[in-house]
Amino acid sequence: MQPSSVQNTVTQGQLLLLAISFLTRVPVPLNFTVTGAHLNQASRYFALVGLLLGVLLALLYSIFQLLLPPSISVLLMMAVGLLLTGAFHEDGWADVWDGFGGGWQVEQKLAIMKDSRLGTYGAAALFIILLVKFQSLLFLSGSLLNVLSAIVIGQCLSRAIATSLIFSMNYVSADATAKVKPLAMHLSVTSLAILLLTAGFVLSCLIVFGVLLWQTAIVMIVVLLILRQLLIYWFKQQLGGYTGDCLGAAQQLSEVTIYLTLVSLL
Template identity: 40%
Template structure:
């Protein structure tokens, strides 16, 4: 088999592995799983976000025929939580509990591994979901926020993975295979893809600010509080980037 064919086959599998990692969408191809392939799949996270955004737009367009925009957005957000398994929202809640309730790095990491949700996590989750619904009903057109926010926001964790060290128990972390070996070249490919998308829809400034601001502020906080990032904090960065991006679109 030619090298180009092998490379294309590996990238095709990496894409579907990314789909399966961040959503409940069934993988339509057989994937020869390896840690290397999991590393490679990270570059497709923004593309998977765009795929999810397309589903949200299609569902919203149907729901809007029968209900008000507010009800339609609420149902779409509910669908989002189901199709993604609330993957990133869970990371946000765990991060809020750990950073808010721990006084040492070890204690913060211990709290973040606890499957139970605490006061900080509950408050953060409720506020984030309320704000997201409010912003989506304010953005005009609504479909723009639904389509682009999931794609733009998924570049932020790739930046954090490249610039910060990984700090957690490697034997219990789902994100370890993603975190290890993420190359600068694949980050640039993902960044160029998001830039082209943002330019095409004339939201490049909002995309740049949301990614850079969250990566800088959240990344600095993680460096100070944990010494690096965990899988939960990567998920939180997606949610935070979505909110900042939607805030800028709603201005």
């Protein structure tokens, strides 16, 4: 089945549920047989899933900070985020550093990245990125609006950037029969537009309601576009394309970049 024919058999609501099921551990009813073509179409809603996660985590932080110090509130919010997503993207981040750091040839890197064991490079990278997230959000917690908007923007835009890489790069794998995680491997122009519109909607709402300065939004967009190009260059240099782990790493690095940009500007 071609990606363009999916909409004839599956509704957009079902595709959104599939996106939620793919990116989170939240149980949702999927009353249809999922195919790769369905997942390709569902990827258009990955940024929207990020928005939903961001709103939920921001709400939880708002509740935590009423009873607990900011540092504990941030830690608890991050822990809930890991539980909701099953550390899906964090796993990709660690695998990328293990593979890129421990392998010399593309085949070696791919083999290491598929290994379920955590290596030194991956463990160090995971510790650092979680610590940077914590410190950044703790700094932003000096203003409740700043930290809440950062959580929402970070969750949404990071997934938009990571998913958009599918549009610009080729998928690579050690072999065609390798057992790998399900993965969207095609992103249509329509799906890319929906991703970008979702991200734009979030930023526009925050600007309209006075939570985010338009100058800050422009700087953030420029920084993320530069980061996107660097990620494409990095993955092509290392593998000649992307894997699911690369997309997870891209999401993590984009999320941290968003927090650091806000820390530097707010």
